[in-house]
Amino acid sequence: MSIANSGYMFVLCAIPVAFALAMAIYFMKFAWKKGVQIGLKKEEMKGIVASSMIFSIVPSIAVLIMLMALMVNLGKFFPWLRLSVIGSGVYETMAANIGLQAFGFEKFAQMTPTAFVGIMFIMTTGYLFAPILNAVLLKSYDKGLKKAFSKQAGFSAVLTGAMFCGINAVWVPQRLLNFKNVPGIMAVIFSALAMALCIFIEKVTKSKKFGLFSMSIAMIIGMIAAIAANVMMK
Amino acid sequence: MNTNEVNTAAAGASGSDEYITKIHKYGRIFTIAAIITMFFPFIGISLIYGIKIDWGLTLQGLLNCIMVFWVIGCVEFVTYTPILGPGASYLVFITGNLTNMKVPCALTALDLADAESGTDKADVVAILATGASSIVSVVVCIVGMVAISALMPVLSNPVLAPGFSNIVPAIVGCLLVMWGFKLPKVLVPMTILGVIVCEVVGFTLFNGKSSYFTLAFVILSALWGYFLFKKGKIGPAAKKK
Numbered sequence: 001m002s003i004a005n006s007g008y009m010f011v012l013c014a015i016p017v018a019f020a021l022a023m024a025i026y027f028m029k030f031a032w033k034k035g036v037q038i039g040l041k042k043e044e045m046k047g048i049v050a051s052s053m054i055f056s057i058v059p060s061i062a063v064l065i066m067l068m069a070l071m072v073n074l075g076k077f078f079p080w081l082r083l084s085v086i087g088s089g090v091y092e093t094m095a096a097n098i099g100l101q102a103f104g105f106e107k108f109a110q111m112t113p114t115a116f117v118g119i120m121f122i123m124t125t126g127y128l129f130a131p132i133l134n135a136v137l138l139k140s141y142d143k144g145l146k147k148a149f150s151k152q153a154g155f156s157a158v159l160t161g162a163m164f165c166g167i168n169a170v171w172v173p174q175r176l177l178n179f180k181n182v183p184g185i186m187a188v189i190f191s192a193l194a195m196a197l198c199i200f201i202e203k204v205t206k207s208k209k210f211g212l213f214s215m216s217i218a219m220i221i222g223m224i225a226a227i228a229a230n231v232m233m234k
Numbered sequence: 235m236n237t238n239e240v241n242t243a244a245a246g247a248s249g250s251d252e253y254i255t256k257i258h259k260y261g262r263i264f265t266i267a268a269i270i271t272m273f274f275p276f277i278g279i280s281l282i283y284g285i286k287i288d289w290g291l292t293l294q295g296l297l298n299c300i301m302v303f304w305v306i307g308c309v310e311f312v313t314y315t316p317i318l319g320p321g322a323s324y325l326v327f328i329t330g331n332l333t334n335m336k337v338p339c340a341l342t343a344l345d346l347a348d349a350e351s352g353t354d355k356a357d358v359v360a361i362l363a364t365g366a367s368s369i370v371s372v373v374v375c376i377v378g379m380v381a382i383s384a385l386m387p388v389l390s391n392p393v394l395a396p397g398f399s400n401i402v403p404a405i406v407g408c409l410l411v412m413w414g415f416k417l418p419k420v421l422v423p424m425t426i427l428g429v430i431v432c433e434v435v436g437f438t439l440f441n442g443k444s445s446y447f448t449l450a451f452v453i454l455s456a457l458w459g460y461f462l463f464k465k466g467k468i469g470p471a472a473k474k475k
């Protein structure tokens with residue numbers, strides 16, 4: 001653990017984190033300029049940035065909990081890197097456990113420096129496929145999509161919307177039929193109801209500003225429902 | 235084409251090729267550089283502390299990992315990139331946390347801005363949303379790393395824990411309604427079909443092999459959407475009716 005929490009480790013992890021942060025800022029500046037060029041109002045773009053920041057705070061807390069769990073086993077800095085760059089709160093614990101098992105250990109406390117380095121490699125490489133595909137194929141994939149979209153006006157919105165509905169068709173049963181997690185089911189139901197109410201209020205009041213925060217409000221109501229369900233089940 | 239459409243098309247096409255070329259150029263550069271920097275801790279720590287790498291066991295573990303995660307990566311690439319657009323795709327696949335944060339965030343922003351996927355406007359909106367989201371998640375992680383001992387009592391509070399562990403279900407509920415309003419003719423039958431398939435194959439299999447089911451449902455849903463679009467039931471033709 002002394003290696004995992006060393007100053008060297010901090011510096012080596014801080015480089016990719018700083019890089020990802022720089023990438024986000026660079027792309028945002030680039031998009032802002034393009035937004036102005038195509039006639040988007042600065043207020044509108046500021047609203048998008050503000051609502052996205054507010055929306056992201058709550059899911060970031062979930063990431064923080066994953067970070068806390070991983071820190072106990074892999075030190076402070078590597079989990080911080082994994083959850084800030086490329087990684088996902090959902091998969092990192094799984095990847096770390098696969099690595100641990102490969103080295104024949106049952107507990108992270110038994111981990112040797114060789115196993116720690118091996119686990120770092122496994123976690124880093126294991127989730128690299130999507131960025132690699134992006135670097136190699138995204139340009140041609142995007143070109144193909146744009147070609148298909150240009151032939152029929154309005155088709156892009158339909159296709160991407162339909163694709164998302166397909167994703168949702170898997171996400172919903174995964175959460176709604178998971179009877180081992182009743183608070184999760186309540187979270188789905190109540191956040192959906194709250195979202196419907198928010199959309200109704202937004203339409204009645206014609207308030208775009210309210211719309212900016214409706215998802216955050218509905219999400220928090222869903223979380224409160226999960227907490228309440230858990231308390232009532234006890 | 236009416237005046238409004240002409241203006242929109244002109245705004246979207248203005249410098250579009252140059253913009254997209256730059257997005258791909260810098261997207262690729264940043265992606266490749268980020269992948270390289272991700273290996274710094276692994277290489278640096280092995281060199282600094284002289285730790286010998288056991289390639290046999292490492293590759294064995296990697297193989298197990300690849301079997302699970304590369305399928306997920308492939309599905310995420312195929313399904314998320316058309317929704318997010320190229321700029322945001324480069325960004326989110328580097329900053330991570332797609333399902334639980336970046337994708338819902340981008341979808342909400344696109345909905346609020348009334349931006350149609352595939353246009354420059356959608357690309358701009360998605361970049362701004364996911365960029366802002368990335369900054370927040372990185373900053374929260376920095377705060378968490380520095381102040382973990384102070385935050386521990388709150389984050390591990392047994393009363394609050396079910397709320398924190400059910401953020402994704404809460405997001406799913408929100409998106410279900412949001413898209414239910416936008417594309418009910420696609421979302422409702424697909425969601426019902428998803429529930430039926432889950433009941434038939436069993437929750438364990440459905441949950442365990444969700445990447446494969448996601449890919450199948452995305453293809454099916456796209457085909458169903460195309461069918462309805464061709465029939466004039468959804469899309470611009472349906473709005474005119």
